[in-house]
Amino acid sequence: MSYKIFIHYKVMDSFFNETKLFGLKETGGVLIGYRVGNEFVITDNTGPGPNAKHQLLHFERDVDYCNNKIEEIFEQSNGGLNYLGEWHTHPLGKPVPSPQDNKSMFEISETDSYQNDCPLLIIVRKKRNDISIGTFIYLNSKRKKLDYIIYEE
Numbered sequence: 001m002s003y004k005i006f007i008h009y010k011v012m013d014s015f016f017n018e019t020k021l022f023g024l025k026e027t028g029g030v031l032i033g034y035r036v037g038n039e040f041v042i043t044d045n046t047g048p049g050p051n052a053k054h055q056l057l058h059f060e061r062d063v064d065y066c067n068n069k070i071e072e073i074f075e076q077s078n079g080g081l082n083y084l085g086e087w088h089t090h091p092l093g094k095p096v097p098s099p100q101d102n103k104s105m106f107e108i109s110e111t112d113s114y115q116n117d118c119p120l121l122i123i124v125r126k127k128r129n130d131i132s133i134g135t136f137i138y139l140n141s142k143r144k145k146l147d148y149i150i151y152e153e
Helices: 009-022 063-076 099-110
Strands: 004-008 028-036 039-045 082-089 120-127 130-139 142-146 148-151
Touching (some): 009 028, 009 039, 009 082, 009 120, 009 130, 009 148, 028 120, 039 082, 063 082, 082 099, 099 120, 099 130
Parallel strands (some): 004 039, 004 148
Antiparallel strands (some): 028 082, 120 130
């Protein structure tokens, strides 16, 4: 099956602004949107939250903050928008998942409370005034790189 990811331009702007804000420390958050068949539409994302931990080669999001944002957007959309996955930066590396990223994402795909058996992961790298991103799906114990399309409403 062929999967497609659509990313709203404001989400891309958020990636750029967050990478600029945290410089050489990793940052990130969650991806929010909806899925129709094999198409994922990322309409929103969160930042890291005030209690997130940012380090050179490690990031832990503020779970309570991100969960509250997901619930808020879920309610505002009457249940139309929900958690799709995670995003974070690799300021010094390529926009590809590390072994720890893979482990975390496979755990998410197998954890019932996430209600998402095929989470997305976006890795962002800022270089000068541009960003490059890698988009991945975790499904059936496999990771697959996906192409993405930036859209406006």
